[in-house]
Amino acid sequence: MRLALRNLSVVYPAPAGASFPPLPALGPLSFGLAAGAFVCVVGPSGCGKSTLVRVLGGLQTPTQGQALLDGQVISAPSRRIGLMFQDTNLMPWRTVLDNVALPLELAGISRDERYKTVHAVLPGLGLADFALAYPGELSGGMAQRAALGRVLVQKPAVLLLDEPFGALDAMTREQVSLDLLRVWAQAGQTVLMVTHSIPEAVLLADRILVLSRRPGKLAADIRVPLPRPRTLEDMYNEVFNACARAVRAAIEGA
Amino acid sequence: MRISAPYDLKNQTPRPRSVQKMWRRDALRRAAPLLTLLLVLAVWQLVTLLQIYPALIIPAPLTVLEKFIEVVSDGRLWPHLQATLVAVLAALAFGSFAGLVLGYLIAKSPLLENLLSPLIIAFQATPIVAYAPLLVIWFGSGPESKIVTATLIVFFPMLMNTIVGIRSVPPGLRDVMRALRASRWQMFAKLEVPAAMPLLIGGLKMSATLAVIGAVVGEFIAARAGLGYLINAARTAFDTPLVIVAVLTLTALALTLYSLVGLLARYALAWQRRAQRGQ
Numbered sequence: 001m002r003l004a005l006r007n008l009s010v011v012y013p014a015p016a017g018a019s020f021p022p023l024p025a026l027g028p029l030s031f032g033l034a035a036g037a038f039v040c041v042v043g044p045s046g047c048g049k050s051t052l053v054r055v056l057g058g059l060q061t062p063t064q065g066q067a068l069l070d071g072q073v074i075s076a077p078s079r080r081i082g083l084m085f086q087d088t089n090l091m092p093w094r095t096v097l098d099n100v101a102l103p104l105e106l107a108g109i110s111r112d113e114r115y116k117t118v119h120a121v122l123p124g125l126g127l128a129d130f131a132l133a134y135p136g137e138l139s140g141g142m143a144q145r146a147a148l149g150r151v152l153v154q155k156p157a158v159l160l161l162d163e164p165f166g167a168l169d170a171m172t173r174e175q176v177s178l179d180l181l182r183v184w185a186q187a188g189q190t191v192l193m194v195t196h197s198i199p200e201a202v203l204l205a206d207r208i209l210v211l212s213r214r215p216g217k218l219a220a221d222i223r224v225p226l227p228r229p230r231t232l233e234d235m236y237n238e239v240f241n242a243c244a245r246a247v248r249a250a251i252e253g254a
Numbered sequence: 255m256r257i258s259a260p261y262d263l264k265n266q267t268p269r270p271r272s273v274q275k276m277w278r279r280d281a282l283r284r285a286a287p288l289l290t291l292l293l294v295l296a297v298w299q300l301v302t303l304l305q306i307y308p309a310l311i312i313p314a315p316l317t318v319l320e321k322f323i324e325v326v327s328d329g330r331l332w333p334h335l336q337a338t339l340v341a342v343l344a345a346l347a348f349g350s351f352a353g354l355v356l357g358y359l360i361a362k363s364p365l366l367e368n369l370l371s372p373l374i375i376a377f378q379a380t381p382i383v384a385y386a387p388l389l390v391i392w393f394g395s396g397p398e399s400k401i402v403t404a405t406l407i408v409f410f411p412m413l414m415n416t417i418v419g420i421r422s423v424p425p426g427l428r429d430v431m432r433a434l435r436a437s438r439w440q441m442f443a444k445l446e447v448p449a450a451m452p453l454l455i456g457g458l459k460m461s462a463t464l465a466v467i468g469a470v471v472g473e474f475i476a477a478r479a480g481l482g483y484l485i486n487a488a489r490t491a492f493d494t495p496l497v498i499v500a501v502l503t504l505t506a507l508a509l510t511l512y513s514l515v516g517l518l519a520r521y522a523l524a525w526q527r528r529a530q531r532g533q
């Protein structure tokens with residue numbers, strides 16, 4: 001599905017009686033993403049990336065402008081959109097199995113069927129042995145992989161990922177990134193992923209949107225002309241380095 | 255039994271180093287309450303043996319035991335225990351249900367909170383003993399008045415803990431549920447209730463002991479049966495052993511209730527114990 005922003009901006013109002021002014025967090029921002037595109041968003045901390053994800057997920061209404069999904073204004077959450085938050089937001093009273101199965105459970109799918117689905121995805125996330133563990137018993141990286149599993153079982157047409165691999169070590173991170181690419185190659189979702197890592201953005205994305213300091217505006221829109229499927233080998237070629245350099249320059253100039 | 259504050263959400267049992275040490279510590283922990291009990295009995299026996307106080311004031315442990323056997327076998331204790339037990343259970347059921355429902359509504363509606371909070375604060379600030387006589391005037395000296403007294407005293411901790419519990423549901427988890435288009439009912443049953451469960455159980459623990467207090471206060475003021483009534487009657491008859499028997503029966507009743515809620519907590523909060531095991 002196509003995603004688009006039309007002149008969108010978000011201003012957080014000052015709390016009643018507060019002495020500070022309203023806070024412009026994002027925009028105005030306009031861009032369009034083709035169906036099936038893999039786009040990474042980078043930008044300085046606090047420039048409104050999480051805000052953007054929440055607006056696209058229908059959790060928050062923009063102050064101005066619109067977010068569009070296939071030309072329709074996004075005004076409420078949709079099951080077609082899968083959202084992975086910056087915090088893992090796992091339910092501490094549910095096992096990994098039941099956390100990952102949550103979207104299926106809420107959609108009314110029978111217990112047997114949803115457990116079957118989840119047991120099929122856990123090995124790919126390296127969580128096969130932890131189906132019955134509680135989030136409190138997981139490492140930070142494992143919890144993030146469980147949160148990724150939760151959004152994947154939902155089989156959404158649009159994936160919004162807010163720094164999904166922040167707590168993973170560099171090597172697992174590359175591994176999980178490539179796994180994500182494989183899932184995407186099969187299912188062809190439209191992916192918008194926020195990340196702090198420039199190499200990761202270049203390795204994964206067709207397009208990298210660089211946001212400026214708060215309120216985030218589009219500072220650069222960089223295409224990554226690397227062929228697919230991508231491998232870790234791509235990280236050592238000239239095109240890769242040129243892209244990474246361009247992104248870094250855009251961030252510093254922003 | 256471990257003493258734990260109602261808000262002690264984390265059981266901070268230190269992790270033992272070796273199995274042998276663990277076993278020894280465990281045995282000691284289990285035996286410790288028993289040792290305390292024996293010590294109390296020994297001091298009690300000593301005091302009566304030395305006749306520091308007349309037997310009318312402090313009867314010997316054995317005298318009390320005899321009295322206990324007597325009132326159990328002639329069936330005098332049971333109706334009173336039953337009367338108190340019924341009042342306590344009824345109050346627990348009504349009070350905690352009302353506290354849960356109203357607490358949930360208040361947590362959801364700031365308007366309702368503004369409307370009700372002066373009333374709630376005033377009610378809660380008044381000692382229960384102060385309005386119990388009024389309740390007797392209104393509800394008579396039958397079981398109703400003490401049930402109402404105990405219900406009121408049970409109601410408030412449950413109400414407060416429900417409000418705090420529902421308000422403490424992490425907003426991030428709310429977002430997850432919203433993003434998945436959870437229905438109102440799913441939001442309630444799959445998020446709010448389990449997230450608030452530690453506080454709900456904490457409220458229930460407090461309520462369980464308070465229910466006994468409420469019932470006895472009601473019985474002190476006016477009643478025709480119940481352990482509180484029995485204490486009063488025995489005192490007027492200078493039957494100190496019977497007073498002690500009634501008090502200890504109340505203790506046993508309260509401890510049993512508290513342990514039952516503890517069992518419920520173990521079951522409902524199993525995930526919490528698991529997650530803390532390795533810390």
Ligand SMILES: Nc1ncnc2c1ncn2[C@@H]1O[C@H](COP(=O)(O)OP(=O)(O)OP(=O)(O)O)[C@@H](O)[C@H]1O
Binds near residue numbers: 025045046048052086
């Ligand atoms: N609910 C809110 N109320 C008020 N201000 C908010 C709220 N959420 C975010 N902000 C403000 O909006 C700005 C953008 O926040 P946002 O979380 O979108 O940034 P971000 O780009 O995701 O940052 P990071 O990279 O650190 O995650 C920040 O200055 C933040 O203080």
Ligand SMILES: [Mg+2]
Binds near residue numbers: 049050051
């Ligand atoms: Mg963020």
